Amino acid sequence: MRTGSAPHNLRIGFYVCHCGHNIAAMVDCPEVARYVERLPGVALSRDYKYMCSDPGQELIQKDIREFQLNRVVVASCSPLLHEHTFRAATEAGGLNPFFFHMVNIREHDSWVHTDRKEATEKAKALARAAIGRVAHHRALEVKRVPIHPDVLVVGGGIAGIHAALTLAHAGKKVFLVEREPSIGGHMAKFDKTFPTLDCAACILTPKMSEVGSHPNITLWSFSEVTQVDGYVGNYTVTVRRKARYVNEDLCTGCQECIANCVYKEPKFNDEFNEGLGRRKPVYIPFPQATPQMVLIDPEVCLNFKRGVLTDKCKKTCVEACGEKKAIDFKQQEEVRELKVGTIIVATGFQTFDARRIPQYGYGLFPNVYTALEVERLINASGPTGGEVLLRDGRQPKAIGIIHCVGSRDLKTNRWCSRVCCMYSLKLAHLLHEHSQAEIYNFYIDMRTPGKGYEEFYDKLLAEGVQFIRGRVGEVTDWAMTPEEEGRLVLRVEDTLAGFVRRIPVDMVVLSTGLEPQKDAQEVRRLFNMSCGSEGFFLERHPKLAPVNTFTDGIFLAGACQGPRDIPDSVAQAGAAAAEAMALIDRGHIEQEPNTAHILEDECSGCKSCIPLCPYTAITFDEDRQKASVNEALCKGCGTCVASCPSGSMVQHLFEDEEVFSEIEGVLAD
Amino acid sequence: MKFSYFPGCSLKGLGRAYEESLLPVLRHLGVELEELPDWNCCGATAYMAEDEVKACVLAARNLALCESSGNQQLMAPCAACYLVLNKTKHYFHEYPAMRKTIQHALGAVGLNYGGDTPVRHPLDVLVNDVGLEAIKQKVRYPLKGLKIAPYYGCQLVRPYSTFDDQYNPTTMDRLLEALGANVVRYPLKTKCCGGSLTGTVPKAGMRLVYILLNEARKRGADCLATVCPLCQFNLDAYHAQMSARYGPVPIPTVYFSQLMGLAFGLSEPELGLRRSAVAFNWRPAEVAA
Numbered sequence: 001m002r003t004g005s006a007p008h009n010l011r012i013g014f015y016v017c018h019c020g021h022n023i024a025a026m027v028d029c030p031e032v033a034r035y036v037e038r039l040p041g042v043a044l045s046r047d048y049k050y051m052c053s054d055p056g057q058e059l060i061q062k063d064i065r066e067f068q069l070n071r072v073v074v075a076s077c078s079p080l081l082h083e084h085t086f087r088a089a090t091e092a093g094g095l096n097p098f099f100f101h102m103v104n105i106r107e108h109d110s111w112v113h114t115d116r117k118e119a120t121e122k123a124k125a126l127a128r129a130a131i132g133r134v135a136h137h138r139a140l141e142v143k144r145v146p147i148h149p150d151v152l153v154v155g156g157g158i159a160g161i162h163a164a165l166t167l168a169h170a171g172k173k174v175f176l177v178e179r180e181p182s183i184g185g186h187m188a189k190f191d192k193t194f195p196t197l198d199c200a201a202c203i204l205t206p207k208m209s210e211v212g213s214h215p216n217i218t219l220w221s222f223s224e225v226t227q228v229d230g231y232v233g234n235y236t237v238t239v240r241r242k243a244r245y246v247n248e249d250l251c252t253g254c255q256e257c258i259a260n261c262v263y264k265e266p267k268f269n270d271e272f273n274e275g276l277g278r279r280k281p282v283y284i285p286f287p288q289a290t291p292q293m294v295l296i297d298p299e300v301c302l303n304f305k306r307g308v309l310t311d312k313c314k315k316t317c318v319e320a321c322g323e324k325k326a327i328d329f330k331q332q333e334e335v336r337e338l339k340v341g342t343i344i345v346a347t348g349f350q351t352f353d354a355r356r357i358p359q360y361g362y363g364l365f366p367n368v369y370t371a372l373e374v375e376r377l378i379n380a381s382g383p384t385g386g387e388v389l390l391r392d393g394r395q396p397k398a399i400g401i402i403h404c405v406g407s408r409d410l411k412t413n414r415w416c417s418r419v420c421c422m423y424s425l426k427l428a429h430l431l432h433e434h435s436q437a438e439i440y441n442f443y444i445d446m447r448t449p450g451k452g453y454e455e456f457y458d459k460l461l462a463e464g465v466q467f468i469r470g471r472v473g474e475v476t477d478w479a480m481t482p483e484e485e486g487r488l489v490l491r492v493e494d495t496l497a498g499f500v501r502r503i504p505v506d507m508v509v510l511s512t513g514l515e516p517q518k519d520a521q522e523v524r525r526l527f528n529m530s531c532g533s534e535g536f537f538l539e540r541h542p543k544l545a546p547v548n549t550f551t552d553g554i555f556l557a558g559a560c561q562g563p564r565d566i567p568d569s570v571a572q573a574g575a576a577a578a579e580a581m582a583l584i585d586r587g588h589i590e591q592e593p594n595t596a597h598i599l600e601d602e603c604s605g606c607k608s609c610i611p612l613c614p615y616t617a618i619t620f621d622e623d624r625q626k627a628s629v630n631e632a633l634c635k636g637c638g639t640c641v642a643s644c645p646s647g648s649m650v651q652h653l654f655e656d657e658e659v660f661s662e663i664e665g666v667l668a669d
Numbered sequence: 670m671k672f673s674y675f676p677g678c679s680l681k682g683l684g685r686a687y688e689e690s691l692l693p694v695l696r697h698l699g700v701e702l703e704e705l706p707d708w709n710c711c712g713a714t715a716y717m718a719e720d721e722v723k724a725c726v727l728a729a730r731n732l733a734l735c736e737s738s739g740n741q742q743l744m745a746p747c748a749a750c751y752l753v754l755n756k757t758k759h760y761f762h763e764y765p766a767m768r769k770t771i772q773h774a775l776g777a778v779g780l781n782y783g784g785d786t787p788v789r790h791p792l793d794v795l796v797n798d799v800g801l802e803a804i805k806q807k808v809r810y811p812l813k814g815l816k817i818a819p820y821y822g823c824q825l826v827r828p829y830s831t832f833d834d835q836y837n838p839t840t841m842d843r844l845l846e847a848l849g850a851n852v853v854r855y856p857l858k859t860k861c862c863g864g865s866l867t868g869t870v871p872k873a874g875m876r877l878v879y880i881l882l883n884e885a886r887k888r889g890a891d892c893l894a895t896v897c898p899l900c901q902f903n904l905d906a907y908h909a910q911m912s913a914r915y916g917p918v919p920i921p922t923v924y925f926s927q928l929m930g931l932a933f934g935l936s937e938p939e940l941g942l943r944r945s946a947v948a949f950n951w952r953p954a955e956v957a958a
Contacts, residue, residue: 358837474836478856478884 010041010135013069014127015060017051017076019106026110028120032075035124039131043067052082057089064093071095071134075103075127080540096139098593098653103130129665136657140593145632147233148341149584152177154225154527157185158566159558159573160346161207166577168216172584175338176211177239178221182289183208185348189272189372191379193566194426195456201288201381208290221291226335228526231615231635232553233341233589241334244295250326253292257282257327260320262313268300270383274373277383282317282327287381296327303329342553342580345527345537346573347520349559352406352413352512359474360405360510365488366391368475368508371423378430388435388507396437396506400490401428402472403443407513415534417513417563421447424511425456428465431509440466440503442492450565468503470495475508514563527554536562547576552589555579594636594653600626602648609640609649670798672789673740674702675731677711677750683906684747684898684924686941691746691791691926693939697807698799702744705734711750712757714865722770728757729771733782742787744794746926748824748897754788755829790825792896792925793832796840801847809934810953811849817928818855818890819845820881822862822900835859841925845894848932853888857881862900867907875911878903882911882918891951893922905945921949931956 014036018024029047037045044067050056051074063069072090076082079102087097105123113119149172153164156178164176176183187193188208190200211217220241227238258280266278272286281301284294296317298304303313309329318327354362354370362368367390369377380386390396401424407417421443428439446467448454461467470492479485480502487504494501516535517523524531528551530538537560540548547555555576558569583589596617605625610618617633618640620626627649629640640649650656680688695702708731710716712724732754735743745751760767761784768784775782795804819841826835833840836859842852862881867874881904885893895901904922912918923945930940931953942949 358834474856476856480880 010071011043011067011069012041012071012073012131012134013060013063013067014042014045014131015051015056015072015074015076016045016047016105016123016127017056017074018047018049019076019110020050023076023106023110026113026116026119027105027123028116031120032105032123032127036127036131039128041071041135042131043069051076052085057085057092060086060089061093064090064095069093069095070099071137072100073103073127073130073134074100075105075123075130077106078104097142098140099134099137101130101134101137103127125666125668128668129662132661132665133658136655136661138652138655140652142593143591143631144588145233145591146588147584147586148235148339149173150175150338150340151580151584152225152235152237152338152340152343153346154343155185155346155348155558155560156180156183156211156219156221157346157348157558157569158187158204158207159348159560159569160185160344161204161211162570162573163344163346163557163577163580164211164217165207165214166574167580168214170577170581172216172581174217175237175340176217176219177223177225178219179224180285181222181244181293181295182285182291183211183219183221184286184288184290186372187566188286188288189274189379190375191382192426192430194422195450195452197426197429205288205290208288212290212292219291220336222295225526228343228528231633232551233583235340235343235553237338237340237343239336239338241336243298243331243333244293245298245301245327245329245331246294246296247326247328247331248291248293250324251293252324252326253284253294254324255284255294256320256322257294257317258284260316262302262316268297273376273383274370276373276376296329342555342583343527344555344557344573344576344580345523345529345549345560346557346576347517347523347560349514349563350517352417352515354405354510354512356412357405360402360472360508361475361477361488362510365475365477365508367396367488367506368510371420371427371509371511374427374431374509378427378434386434388431388437390507394506395435398438398440398487398503398505399431399435399507399509400440400442400472400475400488400503400505401509401511402475402490403441403511404471405510405512406515408444413513413515413534415513415563416447417515418447419563419565420511420513422450422453422456422565424509425460425465427509427511428460429463432463432465437506438466440468440490440505442468442470442472442490444469444471450567468492468494468496468501470501479504514559517560520560523560527551529554529556532562536560547572547579553580553583591632592636594651595631595634596629596636596638596640596649596651597631598627598629599648599650600624602646603627604646604648606645609644612639612643614639670699670794671701671703671740672742672744672794673705673735673738675705675708675711675735675743675745675750675754677708677713677745677747679747679749679898683902686944687746687898687901687924687926689939689941689944690924690930693935694926694929694933695791697933697935698795698803700794700799703738703740705731705738705743708734711745711747711753713749713753717753722767724753725757725760725767726771726774728753729761729775729782730778730780732757732786732788733775733780735786736783737780742789744789744791746791746896747899748790748822749899751788751790752824752829755831758784758786758788759829790832790896792825792840792844795929796844797832801843804844804929805847808848808932810932810955812845812928812932812953813849814954815850815928815951816853816889816891817845817850818853818885818888818893819858820855820862820885820893820895820900820904820922821858822895822897823859825896826859841894841896844925845928848928850928853885853890855885855888855890857884862897862903863907864899864903867903867910871910874903875907875914878907878911879915879918882908882920883915885920886918890920892920892949894925894928895922896925901945905947908947919947921945921947923949 033047090100091097223241270277270279376382484504557573557576603626712727716724863874863877
């Protein structure tokens with residue numbers, strides 16, 4: 001341990017913030033100020049209502065000049081919120097900003113304790129630690145690193161599409177990586193959009209083709225990000241491009257191969273139509289797919305056996321492709337590397353698996369559908385050409401729509417999925433229009449906050465759609481009257497009428513909620529993000545930094561952050577693009593100078609730190625036989641510092657005397 | 670595998686056929702039972718409705734006896750006992766005031782309850798501990814051709830779904846299939862059997878009994894299989910009274926354990942098959958021949 005005594009002419013200014021009642025209600029702030037005033041080195045100690053306010057910041061500046069302060073400590077909220085505010089004030093007062101130190105007595109103290117006396121004692125101990133530590137602070141310099149101007153957008157749903165186009169229009173180069181063979185996401189499957197009832201494809205596909213043709217956008221569909229290295233401004237991203245067995249540069253999207261496949265009829269589960277339709281082994285996901293390009297499914301193609309090439313098919317598709325020679329059965333997946341400065345994560349959501357609520361009979365009764373299936377069923381390009389035909393070929397005379405399936409439910413997902421009330425209304429309108437059936441909506445509460453949403457609800461009421469308030473108990477084929485025979489019966493407590501009803505219908509629509517993608521946890525780790533308790537990606541601040549993550553340079557857009565509708569996803573995608581541009585156009589990023597560095601005289605050259613560094617920031621200087629830290633790569637994790645046997649690796653802001661003084665301060669009486 | 674066995678009042682009285690069939694079946698599968706010495710009322714029926722605290726203290730005495738017997742687990746075949754014992758255990762952990770009362774009451778008679786004893790239903794033990802494979806190996810006369818409506822009643826899975834889904838339990842379905850039977854889909858598998866309404870408000874009780882039997886008939890079932898003495902009693906003993914109102918629906922209701930005994934080829938007098946009001950005359954082809 002290096003020892004260095006604190007400077008003799010210490011003049012520390014200490015400020016304890018009331019944060020309105022947030023801190024003052026649980027911590028006796030004047031008492032803390034009085035206590036700190038008596039500590040060695042403290043020239044001035046104050047309590048103040050809002051330190052982050054302009055007068056609060058000016059107070060620090062004025063005091064530095066008037067009282068010749070050379071250190072500043074503020075005890076207030078989390079450094080995440082206001083460390084930069086107070087560092088800037090310290091600098092404006094004429095001091096190096098790293099002569100400032102912040103103490104968190106809100107999240108770490110007043111918000112989590114219930115005993116005012118003990119909370120005050122804790123605030124004193126934390127302040128004492130900070131006073132001890134700040135005495136050893138050194139003047140440090142913020143390093144500037146240039147930022148790579150290209151952006152990666154992960155996920156090609158409406159959010160990713162909008163973010164990519166916004167950036168591309170501003171002249172930024174964008175890589176858009178999409179897991180599925182086509183971009184478009186969930187929105188491409190929708191028939192119409194609420195509340196305006198404009199056709200989803202009509203408003204989405206122009207944007208999709210613009211993505212496909214924009215010179216600033218590189219679209220990699222059927223690809224997944226597998227690794228992310230680096231830091232804000234300088235990310236290296238590894239992308240796995242799955243084999244589609246079709247050469248992207250040669251395929252023109254003519255689809256002759258599909259027409260000439262040895263399978264004369266489509267036979268296999270069509271993912272885009274939610275399994276309601278069939279496709280061939282060589283297929284294009286949907287007519288407006290972008291890129292406009294076929295792919296081959298090796299699980300069912302006769303030229304493969306369970307995914308392994310056998311080359312035993314007649315290959316009429318290759319014949320049909322002819323001179324273009326676009327089909328390549330030997331294609332392998334590719335691993336590519338990208339350099340970008342910022343990343344927008346727009347990986348979307350998945351719908352709740354209705355099988356998890358067995359009493360609703362999904363998977364058991366063929367005429368129980370999920371809402372997404374119904375979107376395809378009523379779509380003019382869907383499996384029935386837009387006719388509402390049940391799986392048994394009948395047209396329904398009565399349809400029940402159950403809201404909140406997998407939402408607002410303690411047994412499954414607790415949150416409101418926000419979009420289901422509105423899409424249920426939309427489906428009620430469309431199903432009625434297409435089939436003239438009697439429609440029943442079963443709801444807990446109608447939630448229609450949004451421009452034109454409540455008006456849409458009113459319109460539906462006027463159209464004669466039935467609304468029954470009550471959570472459906474079960475969907476059953478247990479008939480009690482001749483009228484119920486052969487139909488699906490919804491048993492529900494009508495909580496407005498005050499009795500239990502049995503409503504026979506021919507078709508049930510389950511308005512399934514939105515939940516995090518199955519692999520959200522892996523994606524979270526990949527991009528070094530956090531998840532909320534429900535599993536959606538966590539924004540840096542729910543109100544003030546809703547598209548930022550806790551990792552600089554990585555932003556969120558769309559429903560991967562929480563359930564939201566199309567207008568909100570698009571707005572958020574625009575915001576994420578703007579945040580990325582704000583970084584890019586500044587041209588550089590400032591790096592926290594908490595990096596490690598080596599005291600060469602003491603380094604024995606044992607190399608034990610080198611393999612431990614997760615960022616490969618340490619190299620070995622063969623000439624001098626010493627380790628050497630690349631400060632641009634160092635993230636300040638401290639692993640090398642803790643492991644160095646000779647104590648010659650040190651870290652700015654975490655030097656031994658700083659840390660030990662802090663510990664002593666906390667432990668002293 | 671050794672359990673303390675808590676018969677409760679039913680298995681010694683109205684539900685005697687349940688005990689008569691369950692004990693030899695478990696013995697046949699190597700599950701050892703030791704009847705809980707000096708057991709008392711589980712606390713169900715009117716107790717629970719009148720005075721929850723007293724009911725829980727009654728139940729807790731049985732749990733304490735199990736702990737002092739040295740057996741790790743308690744088996745409660747009656748669905749009502751099973752529920753009350755589990756409920757008491759739950760309350761004991763959840764509510765400090767209840768825990769205190771229970772401990773005080775037990776202390777007065779020199780007993781102590783630690784709160785750990787698992788309370789198991791034989792259906793759970795058979796399928797999850799013994800295992801369907803072991804059961805299949807013991808099947809001598811598969812119940813081929815017998816169509817069964819699996820009827821669980823309410824208490825086994827609600828509110829404590831300790832081993833199966835609350836709304837769509839399938840443990841007994843799988844067990845009966847392992848015996849070679851044909852299990853029909855029965856959407857009323859967890860609906861009310863009438864409980865004590867058959868006695869107190871017969872009009873409501875008979876309607877519920879009729880609904881259950883009628884739906885089983887519509888689905889082509891030869892019998893209902895049950896796990897609960899009260900369900901069996903309501904569906905069987907009130908058949909005549911129900912018929913007077915709705916016409917006869919002569920479908921027998923038998924315990925799953927009786928069906929196991931038949932499939933294992935255990936001797937019939939052991940299985941209590943003659944005790945039901947609605948006769949169950951079906952026998953495996955090899956036995957009938």
